[in-house]
Every structure is written in C-alpha cells, then in structure tokens.
Amino acid sequence: MDKNNFISIVIKLGKVDRRVIFLLIAVVVLLPLLFPIGLPIRATDTTQRSFNAVDALGQGDKLLLSFEYGPSTKPEIHPMAEAVLHHAFSKGMKVYIVCLWPDGQFMAIDALNAIAPQYNAVYGEDYVLLGFRPGGEAVVKGITSNLRKLYTVDYQNTLVESIPMMQGVNSLADFKLIFSFSAGYPGTVEWVQYGSDPTGVPMSTGTASIQVNEIIPYENAGQLRGVIAGMPGAAEYEALIGKKGLGTSGMDAQSIAHLVIVLFIIFGNITYFLERRRSEKKY
Amino acid sequence: MYTTEIIGAWFAVFLTLAIFSFLYKDNPFYKAAEHLFVGVSAGYWASTFFWTQIQPNLFGRLWPKLTEEPSGIKAAWYGIYDFFGWFHEGIFPGGGIDKGHELNLFYLIPFLLGIFMLLRLSRKLGWLARWSMAYVVGLAAGLRLYGFLNSNILAQVRGSALSLFDGWGTAINSIIIIVGTLTGLFYFFFSKEHTGVFGKISRVGIWFLMVSFGAAFGFAVMGRISLLIGRFYDLIQFSGSQYYHATYWLLALIVIILGFQAFRERGRSTEEA
Numbered sequence: 001m002d003k004n005n006f007i008s009i010v011i012k013l014g015k016v017d018r019r020v021i022f023l024l025i026a027v028v029v030l031l032p033l034l035f036p037i038g039l040p041i042r043a044t045d046t047t048q049r050s051f052n053a054v055d056a057l058g059q060g061d062k063l064l065l066s067f068e069y070g071p072s073t074k075p076e077i078h079p080m081a082e083a084v085l086h087h088a089f090s091k092g093m094k095v096y097i098v099c100l101w102p103d104g105q106f107m108a109i110d111a112l113n114a115i116a117p118q119y120n121a122v123y124g125e126d127y128v129l130l131g132f133r134p135g136g137e138a139v140v141k142g143i144t145s146n147l148r149k150l151y152t153v154d155y156q157n158t159l160v161e162s163i164p165m166m167q168g169v170n171s172l173a174d175f176k177l178i179f180s181f182s183a184g185y186p187g188t189v190e191w192v193q194y195g196s197d198p199t200g201v202p203m204s205t206g207t208a209s210i211q212v213n214e215i216i217p218y219e220n221a222g223q224l225r226g227v228i229a230g231m232p233g234a235a236e237y238e239a240l241i242g243k244k245g246l247g248t249s250g251m252d253a254q255s256i257a258h259l260v261i262v263l264f265i266i267f268g269n270i271t272y273f274l275e276r277r278r279s280e281k282k283y
Numbered sequence: 284m285y286t287t288e289i290i291g292a293w294f295a296v297f298l299t300l301a302i303f304s305f306l307y308k309d310n311p312f313y314k315a316a317e318h319l320f321v322g323v324s325a326g327y328w329a330s331t332f333f334w335t336q337i338q339p340n341l342f343g344r345l346w347p348k349l350t351e352e353p354s355g356i357k358a359a360w361y362g363i364y365d366f367f368g369w370f371h372e373g374i375f376p377g378g379g380i381d382k383g384h385e386l387n388l389f390y391l392i393p394f395l396l397g398i399f400m401l402l403r404l405s406r407k408l409g410w411l412a413r414w415s416m417a418y419v420v421g422l423a424a425g426l427r428l429y430g431f432l433n434s435n436i437l438a439q440v441r442g443s444a445l446s447l448f449d450g451w452g453t454a455i456n457s458i459i460i461i462v463g464t465l466t467g468l469f470y471f472f473f474s475k476e477h478t479g480v481f482g483k484i485s486r487v488g489i490w491f492l493m494v495s496f497g498a499a500f501g502f503a504v505m506g507r508i509s510l511l512i513g514r515f516y517d518l519i520q521f522s523g524s525q526y527y528h529a530t531y532w533l534l535a536l537i538v539i540i541l542g543f544q545a546f547r548e549r550g551r552s553t554e555e556a
Contacts, residue, residue, distance in 0.1 A: 022306045029511050033519060075513025076506060102331035134336050137426055152383030153339060159383045193430030197438060209506030213499045220460065221442020223434065230502065231509040250512040257508045 007274050014271025021264065028260045032252035039252055046219060047236040050226030053204040054084060057176050059092035064175040066191060067111075069183035070103030073208045079234035079247035080206035081111045081181045087241050089119035094165050095127040096175070098151075100139055100186045105132045105155055107181075124163045131155030136186035140194040144172040171199075178203040188215055192223050206233065289529075292521045296529045299514050300537050310544070312537055337397075338374055343382035344390045346375070357386075463491040 043051070057063060065084065069077040088095050097112075099105045108129055121127055130151045133139045142150040148170055151160055160166050168174065172195055180203070182188040188205040196203035202225050207215050209230030218224045228237055231254055234247030301316035346364040353361050361379070368375035396415040403412035443464050446457045469481065470488030477485045522530035 019307060025508075025511075029508065030515055033512065033515055072510070073506075075516070076509040102328060102335070132331065132335050133340075134332050137430065138422075141426065152343075157339075157382070159381075161383065190430070193434040194426075197434045209502040209509065212502045213495065217439060217442070218434075221439055223438055223442070230505050231512070232505070246516070250509065250516075253512050253515075254505065254508055257511075258504070261504055261508075 007278070011271050011275050011278070014268060014275070025257060025260065029253045029257050032256050033250075036249065037252045039255055041232075041235050041239045041248065041251060043236040043240050044229075044233070046216075046227045046229060047233050047240070048226070049219075050204045050206070050228050050233075051087075051237060051240045053177060053202060053225035054087050054179065055091075057088075057091065057093050061093050061176040062169065062174060063088050063093045063095050064172070064178045065095060065097045065108075066178065066180040066182075067097060067099045067104030067108045068101045068187040069107060069181055069208065070101055071107075073183035074107065075246070075250065076208050076231045076234065077181050077183060077206060078107060078111065079231065079245050079250075080228045080237055081107065082115055082245055083234060083237040083241055083243065083247070084179060084181075084206070085111055085115040086118075086243050087237075089115060089121050089126070090241075092126075095121075096165075096169070097127070097129045098139075098143065099130075099132040100136060100190070101183075102132045102134075104181075105129070109155075124158075125165055128163055128165055129155045130160070137190040137194050140186070140190050144195050144199055147171050147174075172201055173199050175201055177201070180205045182206070182211060183208040184211060187211070188218075188224070192218050197223060204228075206237075289526055292526045293529045293533070295517060296521050296533050299518060300530075300533055303514075304537055304541060307541060310541060312541070339380065339382040340384075341390055341394060341397075342375070343380040344384045344387045345394065346379050347384045347386050348379035348381035462487070467491050 054063070065081070065088075067081065085095065097108050099108060112127065112129065115121075116123075116127060119126075123129075131154060133142075133150060135142070139150065148160065153159055154163060172178070178191055178196055178201055180188045180191045182191075182205060188207055188211070191203060191205075195201065203223075204225045204227070205215060206228035207230070212227065212229045215224065215227055219227050228234060231247055231250050234245070235251045236247075238245050238248050298316045298319070301312035304310055305313040346361065349361065364375055364379065365377075368377060396418055399411040400415040401412075402408040443460050444457075445454075445461055447454045466484050466488035468488070470477075470485040470492065472485075475481055518530045520526075522528055
C-alpha cells in the first residue's frame with residue numbers, strides 16, 4: 001500500500017458515521033460492566049480533604065447533609081451520598097438532611113433506606129430528613145438564620161418539636177459540618193455564599209463532574225474543605241472508607257471509555273490535519 | 284407474578300431505550316419519551332411545590348390549627364377557610380392546618396402576589412403580575428448581590444493572594460493562579476485594543492482560558508459517561524429473569540419497529556425516484 005492510499009483510508013475513517021462511534025462507546029462502556037477488570041483507585045487530594053473533614057467529626061456531632069440532585073445525576077452523586085452516610089453512621093454522628101431540590105428528597109430516602117439499617121440507626125434519634133423546601137438560596141439563608149421557622153415539620157409531616165434529635169438545633173451555627181451533594185443550582189455555590197461563608201461553619205461537597213470546574217476555586221480559596229468530583233471521586237471516597245459501591249464498580253468502564261474518547265480525539269485531529277494538507281496541495 | 288416493581292422496570296427500560304433510539308435518528312419512540320418526561324416533570328414539580336410550601340407554609344400560617352373556638356373577626360376568617368374546605372378537605376382540613384405555625388396575616392402579601400402571578404394568564408388583569416415579578420427580581424438581586432460580593436469577590440481575591448512561604452509546590456501554584464487570574468482579566472478588558480504588550484498579556488490569558496475550557500470539557504465527558512454507566516446498570520439489572528428479560532424483549536421490539544420503518548421509508552424513496 002503506498003503512502004497516498006494509506007492517507008486516503010485514514011481520511012475516510014475520519015469521516016465514519018457518528019452512529020458507529022456511539023456504538024463503539026456503548027460497547028466499551030458495557031464490556032467492563034459485564035467483565036470487571038478492577039483497575040486501581042487512588043484518592044486525589046480533594047477527595048482526601050473531604051474525607052478528612054467528615055472524619056474529623058466524632059460521636060454525637062451534628063452533620064448537615066443537603067441533597068441537591070435527581071435521577072439525572074444519580075449515577076454520579078448517589079454513590080458519594082451513600083459513602084458519606086456510611087462514614088457518618090459508622091462514627092455515630094447525628095445526621096440532619098435537607099433538600100434544595102424536590103427530587104433530592106427521594107434520593108435521600110433511597111440512600112437512607114439502603115444505609116441506615118446497616119448501622120441500626122433510628123429515625124429521629126440518629127438521623128432526620130427535614131425534606132424539600134423551594135426557594136434555593138432563600139432556603140439556605142432561612143436555615144442560616146432560623147431553621148425552626150423554615151422547618152416546622154419533617155418530610156413525613158411530623159412536628160419538628162417532637163423529634164428528639166431536633167432539640168437544641170435552631171440554626172446553621174449549631175452544626176459542625178455542612179456537606180452538600182450538588183448537581184447544579186441551587187447547590188454547593190449557594191451553600192457557600194449564604195451558609196458556610198457568613199456563619200463560618202466548615203463545608204465540604206460532592207458534585208456532578210460538570211460542576212467541578214465551577215466549584216474548585218472555592219476549594220482553592222479555602223471556602224470548601226475538599227470536593228468529591230463525580231463518579232471517580234465517589235469511587236475514591238469508597239476506597240477511603242473501605243466500602244466498595246456503585247462508584248467503584250463503574251470506574252473500569254469510566255477509565256476505558258475515557259481512553260477510547262482520547263484516542264478518537266487524537267485520530268480526529270490527525271485526519272483533520274491530513275485532509276487540510278491534502279486540500280492545500282490541490283490548490 | 285406481575286408486581287408494580289416489574290411493571291416499573293419494563294417502563295424504565297422502555298423509556299431508556301426510547302431515549303437512546305435518538306442516537307440512531309429522531310423517531311416516535313424518542314418523541315413519546317421526551318413529551319412524557321416534560322409533562323411528568325412539570326406536574327411533579329407543581330405538585331411538590333404545592334404540598335411542601337404553599338399548603339404547609341402559606342395556608343398553614345394563614346389558617347393554623349385552632350386551639351380554641353374562634354370568635355369575632357377570627358371566626359369570620361375561619362369561615363372563609365371552611366368555605367375552601369368545602370371544595371377540598373385534603374388541602375383545608377377541618378379546624379385549621381396543623382404544621383406547627385401560628386396565625387400570621389402578613390402572609391396575605393405573598394398569597395396576593397402569588398395570585399397576581401397567576402393573573403398573567405388574563406388579558407385584562409395580566410399587568411398585576413408585574414408587581415409579583417418586581418418583588419421576585421428585587422429580592423433575587425438583593426440576595427445575590429450580597430452572596431457574590433462576599434464569597435465570589437472578597438473571598439476569591441483573598442484566596443488568590445500570593446503564598447510564597449508554604450513550600451515550593453504552594454508557591455508555584457500561587458504564582459500560576461495569580462498569573463492566570465490577571466491575564467484572564469486582561470483578556471476581558473475590551474476598552475483598549477489588544478495590541479503590543481497588552482495584546483501579549485491577554486494572549487497568555489487566552490491560554491489559561493483554553494486550559495480551563497479543556498478541563499470543563501473533560502469533566503463534561505466524565506459526567507456523561509457516568510450517566511451512561513448508570514443507565515447501563517439498570518438495563519443489565521432489568522435484563523435478568525426476575526424481570527422477565529425486559530431489556531432483551533424491548534430492545535428487540537424497538538429495533539424491529541425502527542428497522543421496519545427504515546425499510547418502508549427506503550422503499551418509498553426508491554418508488555419516488
């Protein structure tokens with residue numbers, strides 16, 4: 001095969017129907033899910049700092065979790081929510097949950113149903129789900145100033161006054177740590193702006209990959225103590241607490257898919273330059 | 284045994300595959316799933332907002348549960364409530380709403396503003412919605428101004444300060460951050476032509492921006508692949524015998540119907556030619 005023929009074939013491959021690429025991506029994601037490889041997972045600094053922030057809390061310390069995601073980002077954020085709940089219940093913390101997204105309430109119920117029974121955690125004594133309130137940053141501001149005014153009942157319409165672990169909890173300042181599981185607005189940014197920064201209550205977060213670029217500056221500036229970034233972050237947190245979950249099992253597929261996409265990008269660029277050089281020669 | 288879980292699994296598989304079918308081309312399966320998604324989302328949000336905010340926090344403050352028999356104006360006020368209760372006892376249960384609130388008539392203002400917002404649908408009274416919008420815009424602007432000023436300007440400026448004495452790694456990171464921030468800001472300064480030294484500095488800013496866009500693209504890809512993994516998990520799970528192999532059956536059905544449609548379309552275009 002001469003050089004020109006080879007270049008023609010490469011250029012032709014570069015113009016392959018996009019549906020072929022979709023199919024290839026589907027295959028490289030599916031295969032590692034069916035036949036796991038077990039690639040090693042090492043915690044990055046940001047995940048480690050998130051872990052340290054939660055780990056610094058002890059028995060009976062009040063941890064505020066905020067669920068701001070829905071089914072559309074569940075594969076990324078739910079594993080980290082479950083991992084943090086494992087961590088909190090294993091250390092005997094008091095877990096308080098609020099939701100800035102309506103779907104967040106169902107995600108929280110799902111995560112609690114999966115994790116709380118493993119530690120014999122009792123509703124109202126070890127954890128409480130205050131539920132969803134609409135209003136975004138106004139809700140965060142409300143929790144910061146007077147939580148009792150905003151939440152008079154929990155998600156099951158039980159009066160907050162009658163819940164034992166709500167005694168002495170009146171505002172954000174009563175918590176040791178805020179942890180937001182966020183997929184967008186309202187989410188981590190609003191918690192930083194109207195919750196953590198004004199009160200000085202330390203905060204950490206787990207976010208969808210798409211949001212990481214927006215969140216990292218807050219981490220660099222010390223406004224956040226660590227960030228769990230997407231599914232890889234969840235897998236790293238699972239490795240740190242020693243509990244393999246959905247994050248870990250998705251990492252093989254994630255890594256291989258990334259490799260294939262990188263190869264596609266390189267190949268696409270090569271064909272682009274070859275085609276451009278050929279057309280320059282023509283004229 | 285067809286339980287709700289199995290029916291739900293079949294439904295979830297069908298909708299997932301219907302959305303995926305768009306990768307082949309736009310088709311009725313995709314359209315149906317898309318419309319269903321939009322409708323269900325809107326209904327779900329409206330219902331959740333009503334039952335988590337309007338009923339407990341608005342009506343609950345205007346007509347809280349009575350602890351004693353009302354008299355005078357209060358009796359008349361609860362007479363209105365009883366009238367509403369005649370239409371829907373679930374929303375307005377007898378004796379007031381027990382959500383731990385006390386009577387606060389100031390909440391008539393948001394109640395009225397809410398009604399004004401709905402009047403947008405009326406041609407004659409639509410102008411009243413402007414009052415509600417003005418309130419929302421003013422509130423949001425005031426609230427956001429404080430948050431951004433404190434957390435996004437002051438704290439970020441403090442965070443990008445040079446830290447030269449905490450080890451080499453931190454010092455180099457600090458220099459990169461400050462150079463990136465300053466050159467990026469230079470790039471967005473449009474009152475002076477980007478030539479000479481100014482142009483060179485703003486060009487460095489472009490490089491930093493490109494690195495940032497690259498990182499954003501990488502994270503976006505990572506996020507999308509994670510979502511794909513999530514859907515594949517469910518498809519794998521629902522392909523099991525306990526779900527009567529929902530994934531296989533529905534995949535075959537959709538492929539056959541789309542294949543048949545493509546075959547018919549090709550036949551038609553050949554005839555026309």
